[in-house]
Amino acid sequence: MSNAVIIYASTHHGNTKKVVEAISKECGVELVDATQVHEKDLSGYDLIGFASGIYGANFHQQVMNFAQKNLPQNKRIFYITTSAMNLDFSKSMGPSVKDKNAEVVGYFSCRGYNTFGPFKLVGGTSKGHPDDQDLQDAVAFFRGLEK
Numbered sequence: 001m002s003n004a005v006i007i008y009a010s011t012h013h014g015n016t017k018k019v020v021e022a023i024s025k026e027c028g029v030e031l032v033d034a035t036q037v038h039e040k041d042l043s044g045y046d047l048i049g050f051a052s053g054i055y056g057a058n059f060h061q062q063v064m065n066f067a068q069k070n071l072p073q074n075k076r077i078f079y080i081t082t083s084a085m086n087l088d089f090s091k092s093m094g095p096s097v098k099d100k101n102a103e104v105v106g107y108f109s110c111r112g113y114n115t116f117g118p119f120k121l122v123g124g125t126s127k128g129h130p131d132d133q134d135l136q137d138a139v140a141f142f143r144g145l146e147k
């Protein structure tokens with residue numbers, strides 16, 4: 001089993017937090033909230049995740065800052081996002097990890113309840129997500145990385 005940690009930010013509805021907490025509970029992974037903790041020695045971890053809600057097509061600024069500041073060279077990393085569009089937003093992490101020689105070993109994405117801006121008027125989008133299936137899929141994704 002790998003020595004893993006997930007750095008996350010989940011400021012809209014706690015959607016991403018639900019996902020990383022499911023993984024933590026099932027697989028015993030350590031979680032770090034990047035909105036609270038800005039510095040950490042990650043040299044002892046061999047699998048490092050960056051998880052975030054998507055805000056204006058980007059990971060949370062604090063997750064990007066954390067990676068830029070704390071990610072050591074030559075690590076295996078992975079991404080988790082929850083978003084309204086459920087697209088691949090990993091590109092937004094590019095500048096923060098570009099000089100780290102990291103190997104991106106996986107990316108999990110699912111929908112997350114969204115009430116940003118005008119969507120609030122219609123009761124939000126992706127209500128109920130992440131749901132139980134999303135959480136199960138996230139745990140399966142993480143187990144796949146550990147093999």
Ligand SMILES: Cc1cc2nc3c(=O)[nH]c(=O)nc-3n(C[C@H](O)[C@H](O)[C@H](O)COP(=O)(O)O)c2cc1C
Nearest residue numbers: 010011012013014015016053054056057084085112
């Ligand atoms: C300010 C803001 C901007 C957002 N921008 C996007 C976006 O560009 N693309 C998208 O798919 N979802 C967008 N969303 C929806 C969130 O990514 C989605 O609700 C996500 O699950 C929030 O995660 P959290 O509850 O962990 O913060 C945005 C939400 C907010 C509040």
